[in-house]
Amino acid sequence: xxxxxxxxxxxxxxxxxxxxxxxxxxxxxxxxxxxxxxxxxxxxxxxxxxxxxxxxxxxxxxxxxxxxxxxxxxxxxxxxxxxxxxxxxxxxxxxxxxxxxxxxxxxxxxxxxxxxxxxxxxxxxxxxxxxxxxxxxxxxxxxxxxxxxxxxxxxxxxxxxxxxxxxxxxxxxxxxxxxxxxxxxxxxxxxxxxxxxxxxxxxxxxxxxxxxxxxxxxxxxxxxxxxxxxxxxxxxxxxxxxxxxxxxxxxxxxxxxxxxxxxxxxxxxxxxxxxxxxxxxxxxxxxxxxxxxxxxxxxxxxxxxxxxxxxxxxxxxxxx
Amino acid sequence: xxxxxxxxxxxxxxxxxxxxxxxxxxxxxxxxxxxxxxxxxxxxxxxxxxxxxxxxxxxxxxxxxxxxxxxxxxxxxxxxxxxxxxxxxxxxxxxxxxxxxxxxxxxxxxxxxxxxxxxxxxxxxxxxxxxxxxxxxxxxxxxxxxxxxxxxxxxxxxxxxxxxxxxxxxxxxxxxxxxxxxxxxxxxxxxxxxxxxxxxxxxxxxxxxxxxxxxxxxxxxxxxxxxxxxxxxxxxxxxxxxxxxxxxxxxxxxxxxxxxxxxxxxxxxxxxxxxxxxxxxxxxxxxxxxxxxxxxxxxxxxxxxxxxxxxxxxxxxxxxxxxxxxxxxxxxxxxxxxxxxxxxxxxxxxxxxxxxxxxxxxxxxxxxxxxxxxxxxxxxxxxxxxxxxxxxxxxxxxxxxxxxxxxxxxxxxxxx
Numbered sequence: 001x002x003x004x005x006x007x008x009x010x011x012x013x014x015x016x017x018x019x020x021x022x023x024x025x026x027x028x029x030x031x032x033x034x035x036x037x038x039x040x041x042x043x044x045x046x047x048x049x050x051x052x053x054x055x056x057x058x059x060x061x062x063x064x065x066x067x068x069x070x071x072x073x074x075x076x077x078x079x080x081x082x083x084x085x086x087x088x089x090x091x092x093x094x095x096x097x098x099x100x101x102x103x104x105x106x107x108x109x110x111x112x113x114x115x116x117x118x119x120x121x122x123x124x125x126x127x128x129x130x131x132x133x134x135x136x137x138x139x140x141x142x143x144x145x146x147x148x149x150x151x152x153x154x155x156x157x158x159x160x161x162x163x164x165x166x167x168x169x170x171x172x173x174x175x176x177x178x179x180x181x182x183x184x185x186x187x188x189x190x191x192x193x194x195x196x197x198x199x200x201x202x203x204x205x206x207x208x209x210x211x212x213x214x215x216x217x218x219x220x221x222x223x224x225x226x227x228x229x230x231x232x233x234x235x236x237x238x239x240x241x242x243x244x245x246x247x248x249x250x251x252x253x254x255x256x257x258x259x260x261x262x263x264x265x266x267x268x269x270x271x272x273x274x275x276x277x278x279x280x281x282x283x284x285x286x287x288x289x290x291x292x293x294x295x296x297x298x299x300x301x302x303x304x305x306x307x308x309x310x311x312x313x314x315x316x317x318x319x320x
Numbered sequence: 321x322x323x324x325x326x327x328x329x330x331x332x333x334x335x336x337x338x339x340x341x342x343x344x345x346x347x348x349x350x351x352x353x354x355x356x357x358x359x360x361x362x363x364x365x366x367x368x369x370x371x372x373x374x375x376x377x378x379x380x381x382x383x384x385x386x387x388x389x390x391x392x393x394x395x396x397x398x399x400x401x402x403x404x405x406x407x408x409x410x411x412x413x414x415x416x417x418x419x420x421x422x423x424x425x426x427x428x429x430x431x432x433x434x435x436x437x438x439x440x441x442x443x444x445x446x447x448x449x450x451x452x453x454x455x456x457x458x459x460x461x462x463x464x465x466x467x468x469x470x471x472x473x474x475x476x477x478x479x480x481x482x483x484x485x486x487x488x489x490x491x492x493x494x495x496x497x498x499x500x501x502x503x504x505x506x507x508x509x510x511x512x513x514x515x516x517x518x519x520x521x522x523x524x525x526x527x528x529x530x531x532x533x534x535x536x537x538x539x540x541x542x543x544x545x546x547x548x549x550x551x552x553x554x555x556x557x558x559x560x561x562x563x564x565x566x567x568x569x570x571x572x573x574x575x576x577x578x579x580x581x582x583x584x585x586x587x588x589x590x591x592x593x594x595x596x597x598x599x600x601x602x603x604x605x606x607x608x609x610x611x612x613x614x615x616x617x618x619x620x621x622x623x624x625x626x627x628x629x630x631x632x633x634x635x636x637x638x639x640x641x642x643x644x645x646x647x648x649x650x651x652x653x654x655x656x657x658x659x660x661x662x663x664x665x666x667x668x669x670x671x672x673x674x675x676x677x678x679x680x681x682x683x684x685x686x687x688x689x690x691x692x693x694x695x696x697x698x699x700x701x702x703x704x705x706x707x708x709x710x711x712x713x714x715x716x717x718x719x720x721x722x723x724x725x726x727x728x729x730x731x732x733x734x735x736x
Contacts, residue, residue, distance in 0.1 A: 066399040067421040067622075084731075087706070151557065152500055152575070168499070174557040176715040263561050263713055264706040279393040281698045282417045 053295070059288035066284070077289035088290065090265045091273040092297075094180060098187075098251060098269055099301075102244025105188040106237060109195030114229075116196070117203045127200070131193035138190065142257030145186035149173050173259055179266045183258055187251055195240045202236030203229070238305075245301060249294070270294045350380040351630050352405040354395070356616060359385045364645035371636045376629050399423060404621035406630040409460060411616045412510040413697035415449065418619070419456040420695030425620040426454040430631045440639050444685035445655045449617050451693045457617030458638045459655025461646065464611040464688065465512055466680040468571065468579040468586065469602035472595070473501065477577070485607045486519050489578065490545075493554045496577035502556035504549075505567045506580035511690030511701065513559070515580070515610040517542065518689040529692060530733060535726040543711050543718035550712055560712045572596070580606065582614045586677045587651050603677035605684055612690035615655070653681050696732050703728035 022028055060077050062070040081088050116127045133141070148155050149172035157169035172182040206229065214224045230237075252271050255261060261268035261276065268276075270290065278287035355361065369381045384405065386394055392414060398404050404423075418424050431438045431446075438446070441459060449457030467489075469482065477496045483489035493503025506513050514524065520542050523533045549555045556576055558566045571579040572589040579585065586603065590596040605611065618634045620627055636642045643659035644666075646652070651667075651674060653660050660682065667674055694700050704725045711721035 065421050066396050067418070067423040153573070168553075171557045174561040174713065176710065176713060259561070260563065262706075262709065264710050264715065276702075279396065281696075281702060282392075282396065282421075283699070284396075 056288045056291050059285055060292050062285055064285040064288075065282065073285065077286050080286060081289050081293065087265045087268070087273065088293075091268045091270050092293075094265070094268060095248065095270045095297075097180060098184060099245055099248040101184045101188060102241060102248060105192055105244060106195050106199075106240045108188065109192045109240070110199050110233075110237075112192065113196045113199040113203055117200060127196070130196050133190050134193040134197075136190065138253040139257050141186060141190045142254050145182070145189075146173065146258055149182055174263060176263055176266045179259055179263060183255060183267050186258065187247070187254055190254075191244070191247060194243070198236050198240055198243075199233065202233045206232045238308075242305060245305065249298060270297075349378050349626070350382055351407065351624075351626050351633060352382045352384060353407040353633065354391065354405045354409060355383065355385045356391060356409040356411055357385065357387050358650060361385075361646070361649055364642075364649045367645045368633065368637045368642050371642060372633050375632055379626070379629055381633070399621070399623065402623070404623040406621060406624040406626060407633060408619050408621065409616055410457065410619055412614050413691070413694070413701075415457055415617070415619055416451055416693055416695055416697045419451045419454075423622055424456045425622050425624065425627055425630075426456065427458060427620065427631070428453075428455045431455055434635065437635050437639055440656045440658050442655060442657060442685060444688065445613075445615065448613055448615060448688070448691055449619075451695070457619045458634045460616040460618050460638055461650065461652035461654050462613075462681050463582045463584055463615050463652070464613040464681055465507070465515055465580055465582050465606065466611060466677060467604050467606045468581060468589075468677070469604065470496075470571070470574070470577050470579075471600050471602050472574070473577045482602065482604050483578075483607055486516070489607055490549060490554065493549070493577055494552075497552070497554045501575040501577070502570075503554045503577040504559070504580070505556040505570055505576045505578070506559045507562075507564065507567055507582070507585070508560060508705070509563055510612070510614055512580070512582065512612050512614060514612050514690035515606050515608075516546070518610045519606065519608040524690075525692060525729075525733070529694065529736075532726045532729040532733065535722045540718045540722060543708065543722065547712050547714055547718065551714055557713065560709050568592075582612075583677045583681050584652065586674055587671075590673070598673040598676070603680060605680050609684035609687040610689050611680075611684065611687065613688050617655075653678055694733075695736050699732050700729055703732055 059070075061073060061075070063073045063076070064070045112130055116123050116130065120126075136144075147153075149157075151157060151169040151171040151174065154169070154172075156172070157166075160166045161169065170178060172178045210228050210232075211224055214228060219227065248269070249271060251269060252275065255267055255269060255272050259267040261272045265273070271294070274287045274290050274294065277290065278284050355365070365383060372381060373379070388411060391408075391410075395404070395408060395418075410418075415424065442462075445459045445462060446455065449455055449459070467483075473496045474480075474492070477492070479492050479495060483492050490504070496503040506516065517524070517534070517539065520538065522536065522539045522542065525531065526533050546555065550557055550560065556567070556570055558570050562570075567579065568581065568585050568589045569592065570576050571581075571585075572592040574593060574595055579589075583603075586601075590601075618638060620630045620634065624630050637646065638654065639656045640659060643654040643656045644662050647654050647659060647663040648666055651671065653663055664675075664678065667678060707716070707721040707725035707728070710716040711718045716724075
């Protein structure tokens with residue numbers, strides 16, 4: 001060994017001696033602690049999300065019943081879903097319509113938020129009134145609207161007849177044309193207060209000097225709205241949009257109480273149809289295939305929503 | 321600080337472990353009995369338990385009461401978990417799905433062995449629980465459809481006699497229809513509307529249950545007629561959209577002339593309406609005597625670890641003193657002929673208003689319809705009813721709806 005090589009070896013030995021062991025390193029310990037804290041959540045996530053999801057995919061490829069051993073079915077359930085079950089396409093359409101109603105609700109909530117954000121007398125009362133529907137139990141909302149829509153004794157028909165708009169009651173929940181819009185309206189009524197609060201918070205976080213500057217520069221109210229309010233409300237609007245989409249996928253209880261999915265499948269959503277297929281018809285395997293379709297649809301929408309929000313929704317930013 | 325963090329993490333893990341620990345299993349000698357939406361039935365149930373314990377003192381009895389809407393989902397998850405309840409109270413045709421897949425115990429050997437018990441039962445009611453020659457249910461209480469008449473509205477419309485045919489019934493309904501009133505309303509779940517078809521000579525399937533038989537010109541004409549009457553308000557639209565609460569509430573409101581429902585509806589709508597009494601509401605058999613049963617029976621899970629003890633409990637609950645206790649406390653007639661004789665005396669003395677409705681429950685037992693033993697009963701209903709509903713509510717023509725329904729029903733029947 002040359003003198004230089006000996007020196008280099010000594011430096012390496014010295015460096016190794018100076019470096020702490022893997023488990024003794026601060027970074028490792030920190031990382032270990034993070035994982036330790038995360039572990040309970042991860043276990044629960046694995047048990048209640050990942051395993052059921054994987055099992056659901058397996059189930060969708062089988063002929064399965066609680067009473068018999070499972071048999072491999074290949075893509076039979078998917079074939080049935082895509083080519084033979086016209087109700088499936090109907091409920092997918094209903095789910096998309098229900099989802100498309102979320103932006104309508106958000107637009108209405110934005111209008112209300114703008115109104116109650118003005119310096120008007122009693123605005124606190126107005127805010128409370130609009131918000132009041134949100135904490136009401138969904139089952140109660142369903143029952144209230146069932147009565148409001150009643151063909152013979154409902155308030156809505158009473159008003160319509162009194163105003164001469166119609167000469168006989170409209171069977172809102174018994175009609176194939178009216179049932180879905182009627183349920184959507186009830187759903188929007190319930191959630192609009194929630195959207196309003198989110199948007200109001202967003203509105204109040206916009207610095208007033210931006211509007212003052214715009215006004216000095218001669219911007220009209222419309223220009224201020226589109227150039228200042230809407231861009232700065234983007235995070236709040238995105239949050240409302242995501243909540244709206246999730247609500248439309250999970251609007252089970254309202255449908256269940258108001259119409260049970262009927263008439264026909266006029267108000268069935270994917271989630272209600274999956275439930276009745278599994279638990280009323282006992283076709284768990286077919287319901288599993290539809291759940292996979294539901295999952296794919298949901299992931300697709302989440303992806304689109306994320307792209308629309310700039311591709312960073314939910315990203316954790318590392319602090320400097 | 322680090323120690324605190326570690327302690328917190330350990331606590332969180334312990335909590336997680338708590339989540340995943342399986343529940344402890346019940347004692348070995350225990351039978352579980354699931355009842356259908358009768359939480360108030362406490363005293364009588366205890367009578368059943370006391371009688372059972374006299375012959376099985378070493379057994380415990382656990383009771384679970386479920387709402388009808390929740391019971392199937394709950395039961396099936398219990399089956400998957402490997403802990404099915406021993407005894408289950410089931411209604412309508414739901415048992416067929418379980419029985420056809422081997423989920424229920426065949427009670428035929430027990431019924432053959434216990435002739436004293438079997439002879440007490442109405443054979444027609446027992447036959448309701450037979451699938452492919454095997455009996456899967458012990459009748460608990462009897463319930464089948466009948467026609468309730470709003471005598472106040474009939475009188476106002478000048479109707480002085482009860483309808484004796486479908487056409488007469490609809491004519492009467494027309495007379496009672498107004499801007500805020502309807503002439504007729506029916507329950508529609510579990511094939512309860514089918515007597516309207518049967519009384520018009522329409523069969524749902526061929527006698528061998530292999531093919532749909534309903535798609536005939538006669539049926540098209542009937543559906544067109546029902547749709548027209550619905551559009552005119554003679555038949556309340558809730559007939560085709562509501563379940564239990566909505567049609568019965570509509571009748572209770574006093575502005576519907578006739579209600580086609582099963583006997584338990586009487587005390588339900590009576591409890592909602594002060595105008596209802598024996599003079600204002602009549603109860604008769606539907607013209608032609610046809611009706612759809614919607615009875616309850618006790619079944620035993622195939623997975624029961626104590627089938628013999630479970631059978632003993634079932635016998636106690638559905639016959640003799642046990643049946644009388646149930647009938648008196650839930651205001652129903654039972655599947656036991658001898659118990660029913662006692663129960664009729666009890667009702668005549670205590671709730672005379674219910675007698676006309678109860679009498680119909682024991683009549684025309686040979687004219688039951690809508691109780692076909694299809695393994696896929698629920699799937700067939702799902703295939704047929706939305707199409708019929710679309711025609712009745714004017715969404716589709718009767719011909720198109722029946723064509724589509726026939727195709728769907730036959731596809732299921734072929735797979736049976």
